Amino acid sequence: MRQLKDKPELETRKRVYSLVVSTPGVHLREIERQTGLTLGVVRYHLDRLQREELIFAKEDRYFKRFFPKVPTETFEALRQESLRRIVLHLLGSPGSSHSIMMTALQLPPSTLSTYLSILLKKRVVRRERRGKENLYFVVDEESVMKVLIVYRPTFLDTLVDHAISIYLERG
Numbered sequence: 001m002r003q004l005k006d007k008p009e010l011e012t013r014k015r016v017y018s019l020v021v022s023t024p025g026v027h028l029r030e031i032e033r034q035t036g037l038t039l040g041v042v043r044y045h046l047d048r049l050q051r052e053e054l055i056f057a058k059e060d061r062y063f064k065r066f067f068p069k070v071p072t073e074t075f076e077a078l079r080q081e082s083l084r085r086i087v088l089h090l091l092g093s094p095g096s097s098h099s100i101m102m103t104a105l106q107l108p109p110s111t112l113s114t115y116l117s118i119l120l121k122k123r124v125v126r127r128e129r130r131g132k133e134n135l136y137f138v139v140d141e142e143s144v145m146k147v148l149i150v151y152r153p154t155f156l157d158t159l160v161d162h163a164i165s166i167y168l169e170r171g
Contacts, residue, residue: 012037012041012045013045013048013049015035015037016031016035016037016042016045016046016049017045017049017054017055017068019031019034019035020049020055020066020067020068021068024067024068024151025060025065025066025067026065026066027060027063027064027065027066028042028043028046028063028064028066031046031066046066053069054068054069055067055068055069056069070143070146070147070151073122073123073124074122074124074140074143074144074147075147075151076122077118077119077122077124078124078144078147078148078151082107082111082115083115083118083119083124085105086101086105086112086115086116086119086125087119087124087125087138087144088162088163089101089104089105090125090136090137090138091138091141091144091163092163094137094138095128095135095136095137096135096136097133097134097135097136098112098113098116098133098134098136101116101136116136123139124138124139124144125137125138125139126139145163145164148163148164149164
């Protein structure tokens with residue numbers, strides 16, 4: 001996958017790409033309005049960005065929406081606040097057990113188990129057996145952080161800001 005630093009060189013394409021990154025899920029006409037470009041020019045650059053695998057399009061009833069290319073399973077998991085809270089906890093406290101997460105996140109045991117099984121199935125977290133306990137870890141911190149950074153404006157919560165700050169300080 002191409003990295004965000006590999007943005008297209010053309011100024012117009014950069015404007016279109018920046019809008020898609022800052023407003024994930026934006027549709028064609030909205031890109032046209034916000035950039036002030038003609039529809040043909042917008043379509044051309046969106047097509048190029050898709051061929052360069054920097055963005056992807058998704059049909060949403062009447063609209064074709066555009067998103068920056070990030071790991072899909074990770075994105076889907078992090079869009080849900082409950083799952084995001086668990087992932088953010090594991091970023092700050094890798095190797096947490098079920099009981100530690102229950103206390104820290106104030107979730108009932110069955111609810112936490114359900115959420116963990118979803119995250120395991122999506123391969124966002126992994127489980128390691130240590131003695132009688134299962135410990136949980138984020139599988140790919142880099143992918144998770146990329147999703148959090150790219151989609152930060154759409155995640156209106158301070159836990160995301162805190163996790164990004166810690167990650168960038170480690171950097």
